[in-house]
Amino acid sequence: MSTSDLIIYLILSLLIGYGIGFFTVKINHLLVIFLGKLWSSGNAQKRYILVGGIATIVFGMAVFLKTNDFTLTILSTSVFAILFLVGVKHAMHRFNQYLEILNALIQSLFPKKDPNDDQHDALLADTSKISQQMLESMRKSSLESLKILFFFFDSVFAVFLISLTKGKFRFNRFVHLSDKDQVDYMHIWADSEILNLAPVALKALIGYSYYTSHLSWDKIGYRGEVLRRSYIN
Amino acid sequence: MGQNWLPWRSLKEKLYQLTALSIKTSFDANETKNVDVCIIGTGAGGAVVGYHLAQSGLKVLMLEKGDYYSHDQIKSETREENLQKLWKNRGAQVTRLPLLAITQGECVGGSTIINYGMCFRVPNETLQIWKSETGVEFSKDELHNEYAEVEKQIQVRKITDAGLSHEKLELGCKKLGYSGNWMYKNYIADEGGIKQNVLFSYLEKANPQNLEIYANCKATKILKNGNKISGIQAVHTNNDKTVTIDVKSTIVVLSAGTIASSELLLQNKIANSSGHVGKHLSFHPASSVIAQFDHVINGQNDLSMAFHCDEFGIVKTKKPGFMIESVFISPATFSTATPGIGEENAEFIGKYDYSAVAGVLIQDEANGNISLNWSNDAVVDYILSNADGEKLLKGLKTVAEIFFAAGATKVITGHIQKTVLESTDDLSLIDERGSGLGSFRLVSAHPQGGNRMGADKKTSIVNSYCRSHDVENLYICDASVFPTSLGVNPQLTVMTIASLAAKKILEQKTDIFG
16 A cells, blocks of 8 residues: 555545535434434434444445555544534534524624624624524524525635625635625525525514614604504404 | 523522413423323414313313413513514524525414404305315305404404504505505503403413413324324423423324424424425415604504405405505614615614504415425425415515605615615616515515315315314314415414314313213
């Protein structure tokens, strides 16, 4: 086994292990959406261990059958297993960042015009709180759908590809784009006939929460009557 | 839900709230109850049945998944997000493909607490469809006599002085020669008009010695013994502690509402020899049209809903069509009904006080379906049929015409894609948008079906008086028993059918209860 072959095998182990780990989490979320199963984190972790175990054995066998090299098999399988774990951890971390993405979306939809406007900060905090309350009240499968949407919307892949359709080169996550680029990226989604369902869903959540907050009412001259009147009068 | 919503709440819970209702919202230990009647759900159907049976001397226990909110609590609440707790999933309930938002109440009083209280009798044409499609047996006279009684109890009256935002729809209809009228609503004139709900109209009028309500209790298991239900198991969860309530009763009335009633039957594999539980679901899907005027309308001071145009409804056209209803909505809903994001959307919101709003409500085909996912939770599948999509498109176009006739300067239709019309010359834009999948922003406040009534046990779940074909002591009393969509707001019909069912039970009281 040459050094270059060794490096190729290790790189393959690294990429495939990470990719399978990462997408196992993603597929698990899709399963929750379509089948409603494996919601609890305990079940999810068991599933990751099972998939990781099987994938590592299959990968190890494939390497051994191909190379007949026991040392290389052990080495590349170890790298595979570690990177599978890294992929799972990374994907789980990203999925758990949906609140960070939500807050970035809120800030890009309702930008602060006056740096000294403390009321605006309070309003955005309230919007975030109300949005989270709504998310927590949703059926788990609907929440998973939204998390996937947040995840995809924020991903480097989506930012790159969707910005490219307008001839713009961006290679960053949504949360790391500049304020101007975030707004522009949102508008590419909103103006697209194919993609516009996503901003409609996000707006339904964020816009609804923003205008539910009593802190937004003075600006539009609303006195808070309609919802209460509909219960009372 | 709402455990510490108001400062006095925890104290009130400890006191086993003794209002006009006998209601309990918190449970420390497992309980077993023996009653004559166990009712699951306290909305329009359950409350009516509970009232009649309790007044006849039967011991009734009502289980409610949601919390209890008194009128005073609701009235004193200033934060609207707290009122969202009265809604199932805080209003964020959607179909599997998230193209339709479904709103339902989840509190003592059910959807009657959150709805606008509009009252219609079932159109005779719809009743004829029910008779011909599933063999519904009650006569028109029998039904209308019951309607009259319910209307008296819930104080139905014609709306007057609704406000300018609603008068715009009336004006446009008059100019175009379209049939329309002010709707009927259950309200009393005190204090500027108090909308009635089943808490006022039925539950607080029932004898509290005979009728008990357990709020925050979710019925989970239906235990069966042969051809009868032997017990109901409900759970109450508080601070991660789960308390079980076991109920033994002679009869069970399932009134958890469309979707939840079918879900419970499917979860417990009961009353479904026909295989039709969860099928034949309809929604009255609605989309909105917002009209901007060059003068202040100030709709936020108006009633929530008031005028309707029935020119294209089943009564006039003799086939399922669409209704147009004037409605005024909160800025939060207004935001979701107007196009654009961020700044662009804010421009539309800026015209809030210059706007009037109407909804187009389709009498849709009953092609929805409820199934259970692997976690045993209900999943709703529903896609607007092509014919219904065309009806909705025509409806939106008609409302745009009506509002322009009333003097609107701009009309915004409920399409996903931004559709803003400046005059009737732009109406063709609505046709261009089409009615395909995902064309409209859709919302349903009227889910119906899933446990439809009929004469044939092979194709229906209950008979015309809501008794299960399969299970001797099970009755289902909510909108889930409607064989097809009504074509009008369903609250009054749910109450009336429940009232008929209650009276049928009482006719057989000696046979059933001994």
